[in-house]
Amino acid sequence: MSPATATRNSKKRSSTRTTSRASAPAARMSPAASALMKKLVNRTATIGVVGLGYVGLPLIRAIRDGGFPVIGYDIDQRKIDDLEAGRAYIQHLGPRFFKDLSKDRKFRPTANPRLLEEADAILLCVPTPLGKHREPDLSFVLNSTRMVSEVLREGQLIVLESTTYPGTTRDEMLPILEHSPRGRQLEHGNDYFLAFSPEREDPGSIGRTAAVIPKLVGGLDPVATDLAMALYSRVVKTAHRVTSAEVAESAKLLENIFRAVNIALVNEMKTVLAEMNIDVWEVIAAASTKPFGFMPFYPGPGLGGHCIPLDPFYLSWKAREVGRTTRFIELAGEVNSAMPHYVIERVQHALNDDGKSLSGSKVLVMGIAYKKNIDDSRESPAAEIIELLRDRGAVVSYHDPHLPHFPSMRKHRIDLKSKPLNAGTLRSQDCVLIVTDHDAVDYDLVGSASKLVVDTRNAMERVPPKRVKARLVKA
Numbered sequence: 001m002s003p004a005t006a007t008r009n010s011k012k013r014s015s016t017r018t019t020s021r022a023s024a025p026a027a028r029m030s031p032a033a034s035a036l037m038k039k040l041v042n043r044t045a046t047i048g049v050v051g052l053g054y055v056g057l058p059l060i061r062a063i064r065d066g067g068f069p070v071i072g073y074d075i076d077q078r079k080i081d082d083l084e085a086g087r088a089y090i091q092h093l094g095p096r097f098f099k100d101l102s103k104d105r106k107f108r109p110t111a112n113p114r115l116l117e118e119a120d121a122i123l124l125c126v127p128t129p130l131g132k133h134r135e136p137d138l139s140f141v142l143n144s145t146r147m148v149s150e151v152l153r154e155g156q157l158i159v160l161e162s163t164t165y166p167g168t169t170r171d172e173m174l175p176i177l178e179h180s181p182r183g184r185q186l187e188h189g190n191d192y193f194l195a196f197s198p199e200r201e202d203p204g205s206i207g208r209t210a211a212v213i214p215k216l217v218g219g220l221d222p223v224a225t226d227l228a229m230a231l232y233s234r235v236v237k238t239a240h241r242v243t244s245a246e247v248a249e250s251a252k253l254l255e256n257i258f259r260a261v262n263i264a265l266v267n268e269m270k271t272v273l274a275e276m277n278i279d280v281w282e283v284i285a286a287a288s289t290k291p292f293g294f295m296p297f298y299p300g301p302g303l304g305g306h307c308i309p310l311d312p313f314y315l316s317w318k319a320r321e322v323g324r325t326t327r328f329i330e331l332a333g334e335v336n337s338a339m340p341h342y343v344i345e346r347v348q349h350a351l352n353d354d355g356k357s358l359s360g361s362k363v364l365v366m367g368i369a370y371k372k373n374i375d376d377s378r379e380s381p382a383a384e385i386i387e388l389l390r391d392r393g394a395v396v397s398y399h400d401p402h403l404p405h406f407p408s409m410r411k412h413r414i415d416l417k418s419k420p421l422n423a424g425t426l427r428s429q430d431c432v433l434i435v436t437d438h439d440a441v442d443y444d445l446v447g448s449a450s451k452l453v454v455d456t457r458n459a460m461e462r463v464p465p466k467r468v469k470a471r472l473v474k475a
């Protein structure tokens with residue numbers, strides 16, 4: 001988009017936003033909006049969920065628990081087959097989740113987009129990765145919006161849930177709908193409605209289900225916000241209304257940038273304190289006793305997952321379009337992406353202290369998922385760490401109770417299978433490197449059977465020191 005278009009769009013937006021702030025929440029509704037509102041209030045509206053991945057599936061559970069029938073659409077036929085057969089494809093959701101969904105008569109999984117014509121609300125939960133040059137890759141959002149434009153009809157609410165830069169819903173999605181053959185017969189705000197409500201999934205955390213995590217809701221106009229609020233307030237405990245889609249889009253980015261920057265801060269602190277022989281984990285625990293003005297963040301081997309390493313750069317890119325720079329984001333990116341190298345340096349020094357070189361040493365990487373207790377390896381720093389170790393001549397294997405095979409990743413192809421964890425395996429290693437601290441691992445065994453443990457997560461803290469025979473190094 002040219003800067004001139006961006007300025008035009010932002011002028012258009014600010015006038016819309018003023019209106020939306022002035023007139024929330026009891027907006028005047030068209031007959032189509034009133035009819036949809038009625039269906040949402042009495043829970044007879046059919047909800048379509050597009051993208052049946054880490055975000056889409058937990059959301060479906062919340063919507064079904066809220067009493068609405070659901071159509072789940074994905075372009076990946078294997079996911080539809082698995083859902084129909086009750087086969088789990090996201091481990092941390094558990095086999096029961098998939099069994100229950102397969103038996104649920106009010107949930108229809110499909111790879112046929114035409115079925116979405118029946119949906120009164122369509123929620124898009126598709127990926128928002130980065131391109132080769134760290135630019136936002138909106139292709140999944142744009143493709144699924146094109147698909148929606150082919151089933152668009154009077155009385156539909158469309159909500160984007162994917163994380164993205166401010167303006168995506170209004171400046172990228174709305175024009176696709178407006179200029180489609182069906183959209184040309186309809187008017188946004190009168191016949192159909194568009195909103196943004198970011199997902200805040202916390203994979204693997206027990207009890208923090210989609211239904212209990214508060215949800216932000218911002219429409220392109222007050223009617224769209226009212227309709228989206230009517231839906232979400234029936235499926236999540238707290239739906240928080242904001243004055244525009246752009247506020248909701250920006251708030252989601254702020255949440256993730258806040259994490260990226262604070263993790264970078266403790267990662268930097270870790271490297272400095274290590275030189276002074278001060279344990280950063282003890283320092284963080286000590287600072288956390290302050291009951292105000294402090295919130296703990298923890299260091300690690302580098303950022304992972306679909307969100308924190310990627311989303312901040314959506315704002316950096318957008319900021320350049322309006323002539324601004326995002327120095328915090330760039331600096332945090334720099335510090336966090338140096339962490340795999342820092343870990344390798346610590347492993348190298350630790351081996352050196354044992355009179356060994358990294359080249360030729362056997363290193364077992366413990367945990368390749370990007371966070372504990374899940375089977376998601378997207379953007380996991382483990383892949384880069386393994387490649388750096390191999391580049392330096394180490395003989396690398398891994399153990400991860402949640403990932404029996406090393407999955408193929410966006411930037412990495414690593415042909416390894418998880419090694420069973422037993423005393424023999426541990427004894428045969430020159431170094432055991434903990435990258436992800438899954439709870440299912442027997443850390444007592446790791447501490448008693450290994451020679452050297454390099455721990456990037458403070459995982460060994462749970463083993464009483466007298467039971468640890470290995471030399472421990474934090475990284």
Ligand SMILES: NC(=O)c1ccc[n+]([C@@H]2O[C@H](COP(=O)([O-])OP(=O)(O)OC[C@H]3O[C@@H](n4cnc5c(N)ncnc54)[C@H](O)[C@@H]3O)[C@@H](O)[C@H]2O)c1
Pocket residue numbers: 050051052053054055056073074075076079125126127128140143144147161162163164199200201202203306307
């Ligand atoms: N995973 C998380 O913890 C998390 C948390 C908060 C927000 N988010 C955001 O939510 C969005 C989705 O992430 P995710 O982790 O669920 O991704 P995912 O890869 O697990 O799932 C996305 C699904 O969308 C499907 N898909 C892709 N294009 C499609 C299309 N045109 N039509 C229909 N289906 C299509 C894919 O086949 C896949 O099943 C992203 O924007 C992400 O940043 C993710």
